[in-house]
Amino acid sequence: MQYRAEIDGLRALAVLPVILFHAGFEWFSGGFVGVDVFFVISGYLITTIIISEMAEGKFSIVNFYERRARRILPALFFVMAACLPFAWLWLLPNDLKDFGQSLVAVSTFSSNILFWLESGYFATAAELKPLLHTWSLAVEEQYYILFPIFLMLTWRMGIKWVLILLSVVFLFSLGVAQWGAYNKPSAAFFLFPTRGWELLVGVFAAFYLKYNAHLKSHTVNQMLSLLGFGMILYSITAFDETTPFPSFYALIPTVGTGLLILCAVPKTYIHKLLSLKYIVGIGLISYSAYLWHQPLLAFARHRSFVGMPDINLIALCVASLVLAWFSWKFIEAPFRNKKLVDRKQIFIYSSSLLSVFILIGLLTHINKGFGERFPAELHSYLAIGGEGEKARNTDCHLTDTEFMLTGCVFGDQPIPPKYALIGDSHALSLLQQMEKSFSEFNRSFVLYSKNGCPPSLLIESTHAGHKNCPMFNQNVIDDLVERKIKTVILFSRFSWYLEINGFKNSYGVREDKNFQHFVEGSDSSIEDQVDEKLESMRGFIRKLTSQNVRVLIIEPIPEMGWDVVRQKIHSLVFDKPMLAIDKKSYEVTTKRRFEKFAEPLMAVPNIRIAATSDLFCDIDSCFGERNGGLLYYDDNHPSDSASQMIVERIIENLF
Numbered sequence: 001m002q003y004r005a006e007i008d009g010l011r012a013l014a015v016l017p018v019i020l021f022h023a024g025f026e027w028f029s030g031g032f033v034g035v036d037v038f039f040v041i042s043g044y045l046i047t048t049i050i051i052s053e054m055a056e057g058k059f060s061i062v063n064f065y066e067r068r069a070r071r072i073l074p075a076l077f078f079v080m081a082a083c084l085p086f087a088w089l090w091l092l093p094n095d096l097k098d099f100g101q102s103l104v105a106v107s108t109f110s111s112n113i114l115f116w117l118e119s120g121y122f123a124t125a126a127e128l129k130p131l132l133h134t135w136s137l138a139v140e141e142q143y144y145i146l147f148p149i150f151l152m153l154t155w156r157m158g159i160k161w162v163l164i165l166l167s168v169v170f171l172f173s174l175g176v177a178q179w180g181a182y183n184k185p186s187a188a189f190f191l192f193p194t195r196g197w198e199l200l201v202g203v204f205a206a207f208y209l210k211y212n213a214h215l216k217s218h219t220v221n222q223m224l225s226l227l228g229f230g231m232i233l234y235s236i237t238a239f240d241e242t243t244p245f246p247s248f249y250a251l252i253p254t255v256g257t258g259l260l261i262l263c264a265v266p267k268t269y270i271h272k273l274l275s276l277k278y279i280v281g282i283g284l285i286s287y288s289a290y291l292w293h294q295p296l297l298a299f300a301r302h303r304s305f306v307g308m309p310d311i312n313l314i315a316l317c318v319a320s321l322v323l324a325w326f327s328w329k330f331i332e333a334p335f336r337n338k339k340l341v342d343r344k345q346i347f348i349y350s351s352s353l354l355s356v357f358i359l360i361g362l363l364t365h366i367n368k369g370f371g372e373r374f375p376a377e378l379h380s381y382l383a384i385g386g387e388g389e390k391a392r393n394t395d396c397h398l399t400d401t402e403f404m405l406t407g408c409v410f411g412d413q414p415i416p417p418k419y420a421l422i423g424d425s426h427a428l429s430l431l432q433q434m435e436k437s438f439s440e441f442n443r444s445f446v447l448y449s450k451n452g453c454p455p456s457l458l459i460e461s462t463h464a465g466h467k468n469c470p471m472f473n474q475n476v477i478d479d480l481v482e483r484k485i486k487t488v489i490l491f492s493r494f495s496w497y498l499e500i501n502g503f504k505n506s507y508g509v510r511e512d513k514n515f516q517h518f519v520e521g522s523d524s525s526i527e528d529q530v531d532e533k534l535e536s537m538r539g540f541i542r543k544l545t546s547q548n549v550r551v552l553i554i555e556p557i558p559e560m561g562w563d564v565v566r567q568k569i570h571s572l573v574f575d576k577p578m579l580a581i582d583k584k585s586y587e588v589t590t591k592r593r594f595e596k597f598a599e600p601l602m603a604v605p606n607i608r609i610a611a612t613s614d615l616f617c618d619i620d621s622c623f624g625e626r627n628g629g630l631l632y633y634d635d636n637h638p639s640d641s642a643s644q645m646i647v648e649r650i651i652e653n654l655f
Contacts, residue, residue, distance in 0.1 A: 006264050007041065008283030009274025010257065014038045015286040017236045019293040019320060022133070023313040030239025033253040035136045036198050036246065037232060038290075040257040042140050043202025050148055051210055054155055061148055066343050068144050069350050071287075072137065074335040075327050077353045079291040080106065083130050084360070086299045092569060093369030093382055095128065095302070100364025102131040107357045109141040116190035128301055133294040135190050142192045143199050163207060166200055173197035174248075181247035194246060201254045205261045214265045224263040225270040231256030242516070282321070288332060289324035296320050305570045306562060306579065378572055384565045384633055397428045398450035403468040405475050408447050411438030419445035419654075420485045422476060423492040424453055426556075429637045430491060433647040441655055446483065448476045454497040454517060455490055457543070458536040462516045470520065473540060481547055488544055489650055491554040493636065494537075494597065495590035498530055534597045541601055550606040552653055554646065556594055557638060558586040558616050564624035564632040564639075580621040586613070610653050615645045 014037035021031025049067075053059035080103065087099045098118070105114035112135035115126075126132055154162050174197040180188030188194040215221050235253040243249055264270040273279070282289070296316045300308065334340050341349075364370065371382055396408030409417050410431065421427050421434060427449045438445055452466030457473050480488070497517045519532045544551050560567075560581060571578050591613065601607045616622050616631055624632055631642040638646060 005280050006271050006274040007045070007261070008286075009276065009279045010037065010041060010260055010264075011283035011286040012279045013232060013274070014041070015289050016282065018133075018290065019317050022127075022294055022297055023317055024127075024307075025310075025313070028236055029241070030236045030243070032245075033232070033235040033239060033250070036235075036250055036253045037257045038136065039140070039195065039198040040202040040205075040254050040261070042143070043199035044206045044261050045202070046144070046147070047203045047206035048210065050151055051206065054151065055210075059148075059152075061152070064148055065144075066346060068141075069346050070336045070341075071332075072141070073350050073353075074331050075288050075291055076106070076134075076137070077357070078327055078331045079288075079295060080131070080357055083295050083299075086295075087130065088370075088373070090299060090302045091369070092566065093371040093374075096369035097365055099130060100361040100369070102129065102134070103357045103361030103364070105138070105361075106131055106134045107354045107361070109138050109145075111135050112138040112142075112190040112192070116186055128298050130295040130298040132298070133290065139190075139192050139195050140199075143196070147199075147203075159207070159211070163204075166203060170197045170200045170204075173200070174251075177250070178247045181244035181249075185244065188247075189245060198246065198250065198254050201258045202261070205258050208262065215263060218267065221263040221265050222268050224259045225265075225268045228256040228259030228263065229270050229273075231259070285321065285324040285328040287324075288327040289320050292323045292327070293317065293320035296323075303574075305567060305576075374569075374573065378569055381565055381569050381572075381630075384630070384639075396447050396449075397425070398472060400451075401467045402450070403472040403475060405448060405472075405479050407479065409444050410435040410447060411444035412442045413444055415442060415444045417444040417446045417483065418486045419443060420448060420476075420480060420483075420488045421445055422448045422455065422488055422490050424449060425451050426493050426637060427489075427491045429633075430643045430647055430650075433640065433643045434489075434650070437647050437651055441651070443655075445489075446479075446485065448479070454494070454533070454537060455492055455540045456497075456533070456536040457540055458519050458521070459497065459517050459533055460520050462518065477543060477547070480544070480549065485549060487654065488549055488551045489554065489654075490541070490551060491646075492556065494556040494594050495559065496636075497537075498533055498593045498597075530593075534593075537597060538601060541607065542604070545604055545606045548606075550608070552608050552610055552650065553598065553601075554610050554650070555612045556590050557612050557636075557642075557646075558583075558590060558622040559636040560622075560624050560632060561635060563635050564630055565634065567624060568630060578623070578625050580623045583617050583620055583622050586617065586622050608653055610646075610649050612646055612649060615642065615649070 014034040016034070017028050017031030018034035019031075020028040021034070025031075050059060050064065083099075087096055091099055101114060102111060105111040111131065115129070115132060115135050118129075150165075151162070154165060173193060173195075177188055177194035177197065180194050215224075231252045235249075235256070239245070239249065260270060260274075264274060293316075296319055297313075300312070300316055304312075335346065371379065374382065396406045398404075398406075411417070411419075411434070419438070421430065427447070431447060434445065450469065450472045452461050452463060453469035453472055455473065457470050460469055461467065516526050517533065518526045519529050519536055522529055522532055524532065541551055541553070558581065560579075562579075567579060570576065598609055602609070613622070616626070624630065629641040630639050633639045
């Protein structure tokens with residue numbers, strides 16, 4: 001296969017945006033499309049090699065897997081091994097357990113399936129996964145397994161039928177990707193069936209160039225290569241985590257890459273650019289750079305805990321390139337040299353190390369992240385982290401697309417309920433403390449709560465797992481009337497439903513960047529719907545009061561923007577003080593929006609507001625810990641002790 005320097009330059013164009021995107025630089029909000037560029041390149045290169053050998057009758061699947069093992073595994077193993085000591089020192093038990101699972105998944109070429117099952121690619125927690133990026137390697141490895149077998153089975157049918165069958169697969173895969181991006185976004189992002197069509201873009205380019213020369217028109221090549229380059233740049237800068245992907249939007253970077261492969265021929269501007277010495281140099285080390293960048297960023301985030309300054313992020317990006325050069329020169333190159341490492345050795349080394357990493361991963365999983373690494377004083381906090389305090393009574397709390405009420409009554413149950421607790425998972429956080437307190441006062445209440453749903457008959461969520469909110473809230477009103485409930489306590493995460501780009505605190509830490517809420521039937525964009533959302537939530541409150549129900553609205557609590565339990569453990573392990581946020585960041589976001597919502601309701605006789613900010617804040621700051629007790633069990637839900645204080649505030653206003 002003739003060497004094309006511009007393909008290595010194209011690899012540089014793919015890897016740099018991915019690195020900068022994972023570092024968090026907003027200028028590269030669509031940098032994740034670099035992976036799509038890699039897919040097209042892989043499809044092109046692998047297909048070119050296979051069909052050239054098949055045409056000459058020289059193809060050997062053993063030789064093919066040997067080349068893939070030499071190319072992929074040594075550098076991957078080196079990076080995985082380098083991660084082990086940092087994972088042991090810095091990862092909490094739940095994180096180390098997850099890391100162990102990822103070691104097994106990477107070693108069995110299934111990490112894309114694991115990360116699909118765990119969380120979305122754009123979730124905040126994903127930034128802390130050292131091996132998250134290996135999902136794309138798993139997709140390529142699955143392609144390496146299936147594609148050669150497909151060609152071996154269909155080659156005798158002739159090129160025409162091979163291309164027809166591939167076209168059918170392409171259209172099916174693209175169609176599933178389009179549907180999945182809107183209905184099953186996490187599965188669509190990670191899994192091979194919705195990514196296969198991207199590799200096929202490169203496959204078609206390889207078939208074209210195998211049996212046809214490059215276009216002869218210099219003008220056409222010039223225009224199409226500039227167009228392809230522009231399509232990739234547009235995707236890198238214009239796309240972000242809210243772009244449905246990989247839908248038809250993914251055609252822009254992938255077709256753009258295909259145009260560069262076909263048309264960035266010598267004497268075109270793009271060929272000259274991509275063939276520059278230093279760009280080609282980055283392309284040569286791009287695989288190792290891709291391997292190194294995510295572990296560096298993830299471990300640094302574990303160690304620093306909160307957002308890092310840009311200079312640190314840039315240093316980590318540069319470090320990934322330096323380490324990439326080292327592993328390219330001393331790991332990749334030697335193992336690709338058959339004179340230094342023969343076939344038998346590469347297969348023995350590969351199978352042995354795969355087995356070792358699987359064993360390490362299984363032991364880490366079985367031992368639940370080796371919690372005994374940490375001193376005894378941390379164990380109570382470790383029990384809260386992960387699933388400890390979240391293990392609440394959720395039988396009566398609705399999730400996903402559920403909207404039919406279960407009618408659970410809590411408190412002094414022989415007494416017919418005259419009270420109701422309404423809201424989302426924040427309301428659920430109060431359940432245990434409210435049940436205890438209401439029992440002491442010989443009262444009972446009904447719980448109506450559903451994940452991610454605001455108090456509105458019009459607001460729906462873009463999140464596939466938080467659907468049917470208006471239907472749920474209408475059922476709540478109907479059930480309240482039927483039960484003759486007299487008092488409603490409303491506790492909800494108001495700020496989340498009103499913010500467009502997610503919560504942002506004084507440290508610049510953001511969360512919930514993927515989920516948005518919109519008013520059904522509105523002609524306005526989501527960005528312009530804040531007032532409509534406010535009014536729709538007021539309408540829900542007014543509808544309650546119109547049924548002769550009094551409403552106690554609980555002021556939304558401040559949000560830290562980071563997991564407070566994690567921060568407590570981090571502060572003890574690394575001897576660092578607990579962080580607080582500037583109270584102004586709470587006042588200008590959550591509090592200001594809530595006051596705008598509540599002001600028109602203050603004159604309604606049956607409505608009262610219960611303040612909570614004084615429980616979490618002093619004059620200057622808001623805290624995750626006060627008087628020796630944690631106030632949150634994650635980044636935004638009140639802990640048991642904080643919930644008790646909120647319930648006491650409720651009691652003060654009701655009884």
